[in-house]
Amino acid sequence: MNRYQINSSRLRGTARWLYHESGIRSVHVTGRDAWLIILARTCRMFAFGGTSLIMALFFNTLGFSDPQLGLFMTMTLAGDSVLSFVLTFMADSLGRRRVFFGAGLLMAVCGLVFFYFENFWILLLAAVIGVVSASGGDFGPFRAIEESVLSHLTNPETRSDVLSWYVVTSNLGSAVGTEVAGQVIESLKMRDGWSEKRVYHAVFVAYVIMGVANMGFSCFMTDNCEIIKPTQSMDEGAQTAQRLLSNSDEDEDVGDETVPQRKSRFTEISSTTRSIMYKLWFLLAVDCLADGMVSYTLTNYYLDRKFHLSKSKLGDLMSTNYILGSISTVFAGPLARHLGLVNTMVFTHLPSSVAVLLFPVPQGIVFTVILLFIRGGLNNMDQAPRAAFIAAAVKPEERTAVMGVTSTLRTLASLVGPSITGALADTNKFWVAFVAAGALRVAYDLGLWAMFVNVKLHEHEESGQDGSKARRVTDEEE
Template identity: 60%
Template sequence: MAFPLKQLKWLYQEFGLASLHATGRDAYIIILSRCTRMLAYGTNSLILALFFSALDFSDEYIGLFMTLTLLGDVLLSISLTLVADRVGRRRVLFGGSLLMVFSGAVFALFENFWILLFAAVVGVISATGGDFGPFRAIEESTLSHLTTPKTRADVLAWYITTASIGSAIGTELSGRIIDTLQSREGWTIVDAYHAVFWVYSAMGILNMVLALCLSDKCDAVGNSVEETKRGEEEEILLDEMDERNHEDEDEDSIPPTPVANPAPQAENKKSRFAQISKETRAVMYKLWFLLIVDSLADGMVGYSLTVYYMDQKFHLAKSTLGDITSVSYILSSISTIFAAPLARHLGLINTMVFTHLPSSAAVLCFPFPSSVFFTVALFFLRTGLNNMDQAPRSAFIAAVVKPEERTAVLGITSMLRTLAATAGPFVTGLLAGNDKFWIAFVAAGSLRICYDLGLWGMFINMRLHVHEDEDAIESEASGRRTEGDEEELRDVNSMDEGAK
């Protein structure tokens, strides 16, 4: 029995389950919330373009809708993430989930293009199947806050993995619901599409409940208050010790050593306004440029548009499209499990590039096969490897920016990626209307390859965790780890007894 137990323990450590368990209950809730949200997005990714096509909207209108929806996601994302640390991350997540409920209900009840566009722009609707809203940046910042450099990549990998599982369930569920309802007497294809959007609203309600279950540790504001209170208590202790030392006439008495530097108090207060330092901007400018290129490519050939292209080319049943998309997400979730072990052995940048490059090549070659089999095989290759770079990328950003800047930086990163993706669907819609849909895949694949090569060239020798090396003691002395606090207080008590 010793051998299998040893192997199970190795798997438990190697695939990040130990890191996930060590992070605690909040990590499980955040991961479950992302999974259910991506389930809702998965239902959309299969039917959104088909829904508008069934309403007799032109391809140009479909592309315009997706572009403006992504633009709305940009404005919502940047406005919420920049204030999330100040007003509370849990409140922002709750508010975003409420907007999901609103958007899903509107899509389930209305068919007017402009009403649907309004609901998509001011609410939260996934036009491409991707997580471009305000949620991801806040959740990744929270997970980075709850983890250490050693456990972060593992936890983020499971965060991505379960998201792919949610997307797989959503697309499969969507296809089955549509085929089942359409076969009933009195149900049209449009009625079936409307019913699926109620699933979207239901997942929004579930996300609201999960946001309420998160603890105070997830809020940067709450942590700052706790640290400030703890600092004030320590200052009072030191003042009392100082007074006793002045009254003591013994010149050999040991002077008190400061336990906490009050300077970080100002820094914590400053971080509430999401200030970003010059050092961080110098690194992120290069990364942001590359991510803009990659996101523009993703926007041109998002999953909704890819499914729409296969439907136009091969005229497959909706359940078959759901099966294909669901399997692709399952492959993505399986491959993402290996992202964290690869990152430990190959490094963050190498893992990002070596897994993303084959996916980019699959996008480039996607329109060329004339058979369903080879087209679907390229789609599986694309989606199976597409998400393996996400957890290392988030861990890389967390490793090169200051801890107090992560929410703002991740929010701006999400905003720029979404903004870059807004132009993609409109361009693809124009090409589709002119029977040149295939050009979008060739252009997108080429842009993605440029992103991969640029990422490797610019960041392969980047030094990581510079800021965390400086702030490690302060970080470990926070509310998440009380060991250091107890040791410091023991030192203060011993000094107090010495003074007496």
């Protein structure tokens, strides 16, 4: 074998190693639906990235006060939490693809309202009943259902990788959206007849387009996205008899089956699952309260007030921030395989929390930007392991409901933060929000590690390869 063949063999071996270790293979073998879900969220986060850059600045241009901005963000998150809670509990029965389509429609309609109107109460109403990201985060009905679908489509070996790429591409979408919005704003402002208000309105055209794109992606997804429930084969007469018997006060046998009494969706979540999730929900509420206080929309506003940066410069900084987050999240899957899900969540998120705590300290732009990049570069590395952790800790049929409750509680916790920060900003104590938020995030990280590092995972799952029950493992062993 000559030197060329040896080098070629080494290159192929390296490429195969990267293909497996990076998690791209896991996404590939999961199939078309995973690609469509990842692409849909990437487009959605492109729109959210643009709105996170301009939302606070747009409201300031319209003459709205800082407390009004805080109220708007709080009420928007409240509307998102209600919509997310309702749709995630209905998704499995209505059809997940139908919910995706409807949420995309709400996003497009909301973008149209922001394109045409300037009245605070009209914009607030549209944000509450529609889907708009006032903070740059994905708090609407999409994410919980998408994570449930991806967990349904994957197995314990591929799940962390697929969910990691789900986060990686969304960060890239946010980065591109923020960069494009910043450049477009500066370009249009230089044209005759383009006021600052009109420029900000124009950004919402992209929001409408991405809402329509999400509707289109849902139409190409397959039946594999839907939850498959076992059904009993019976003729029409047996079905009628079962319906009649289900109205009686006592359960009676129909063939070999017992007709179950109707229960609420929440009570169908097992007590074991709820005992785990109660602790996690409390910690997530603490974390999301902190994130709501210092969302990227409010961070942009803080940087603009402190350093008076141009919109293109601000867009460059936030775009770089998202790109760093994308690069780091590529390593979340491999780290989760080697360190465990909880260790990956804590050890990557803790430095980001410390960066938030110290963010107001520097008086110069350079060190402030360094802390911003540390925060953004590491902030999202816990997302995929967290979703994989929830999927591994609960029963497959509980995932959509559990992730829906998780998303709703996270949003409810987040909605208090903007009002607190708005009040602080109005009294020239904006910096206090970052100190308080950083301290809360550190408490979340330490509490997460203490409570969950030894939790047993994958007890309810079967191996996707041979159908045998997956090995019981602790997070440290995974």
